[in-house]
Amino acid sequence: MIVTMTVTRNLVLGAVAAVAMIAGAARAQDPAPNDLLLATLWTQRSVEYKGNALSVYALARIRLDQALADPGWTAAPAEQKGDFATLPPAVVLDVDETVLDNSLYEVWLMKNNQTFSTRTWDAFCAAQLARAIPGAVEFTQYADSKGVKVFYITNRGVETEKDTRENMVKLGFP
Template sequence: MKKRSIHVFRLAHLRYTCLLLLIVFLLGCKTTSTVQNNQNIKTGEIPIREYSVQSVLWQQQSAEYKALCYQAFNIARYRLEDRLSQEVAQDKPLAIITDIDETVLDNSPNQAKMIEQDVEYSRDGWAKWVRLEKAEPVPGALEFMEYARSMGVEVYYVSNRSVDHQQETLANLQKMGFPYADNDHILLKSTVSGKEGRRKTVATDREIILLMGDNLSDFSELFDNRSTAERNAAAQSLQPEFGNRFIVLPNPMYGDWETKGIYEGKYNWTPVQKDSLRRAKLIGF
């Protein structure tokens, strides 16, 4: 009986020792990783996508982002109801033009993946995300578009996604339940990135009562390929339109404000040069 007790004690001690060694090993791995990350920061080797972490977290986690989206679609509904209540001659069917990305579909998981992999935007990476057809609706978007449909107002999706992604885009919108998700109502980019031509195509036989987007070029060609100063001046000149005919959705992650504004329309900056440009354009005191 005594020998058996000693044997059991030795087995328990062995198991405890193995468990302790495993814990020490795992903690060592984690510590090594943390130390390595800290060393990278100390030596200036900051991940190239580190600057975008805060904006992606804000879109994915903050209640303020959701509130702003709800606010935008609430205003859109008020404007739609106001137009429908007007007793005016209606020569053409009513329609809404909306952007897709960060207006009705949330692509922040793609931005998060870029941070995880520490890579810049690439067409291949974007195509991989689009093919998954997993972008979720922007808060409030689905409800508003369905309301517009119920009131007899058509929805046209005018996006700068490539026409090569027509079927995946169509499938994603359909999976999420968006109305008018068909080839006749989705106008993607072919050779020209400016949306004015596509807007005019819709306006040929439709009265456009609302335009919705996260990028100001979703509303007017005045914002196409413009500098920061020019974009700000155009926004001021169109001030009465915002909240009336133009409904803007928040997008802190990317857009013309960054590529055409901060990076001055150039796409060959190195990560170090981009960092310098961002810092140079901060306004402090």
């Protein structure tokens, strides 16, 4: 009888230990890492991002002044034909992540466990929530004040053009 109770007791203790180990291993899985998280946090919160953007636009202003002082200067000498020096000066900028910060869209994607789709992107554009990249408004206003034509290019769909223009005007872009 004593032998049987010892064996039974050991089996019960072994079963309890096995259940405890299995229960510990059966915890919820960590969510998959999201590449957008750190990139979006860096864009929205870091002083380095803001400093880099401001530095780039400050340098652009210096280079614009240098270009305007030299009537023969061109950004693309190999591509110029004819008397390009008589053409009015211009600055050409991409819209997304060059003058407009779309990180709020990335936040929405993460919060809703979504990936990019034209439908959600168009809705974001319609909401006109994009913010200006630091220094972009000031640079484009400066260029405009110097008589430089500012052109914006984008691969956004034509259905977002009106909202994009309105968003940019609200932010102060010429």
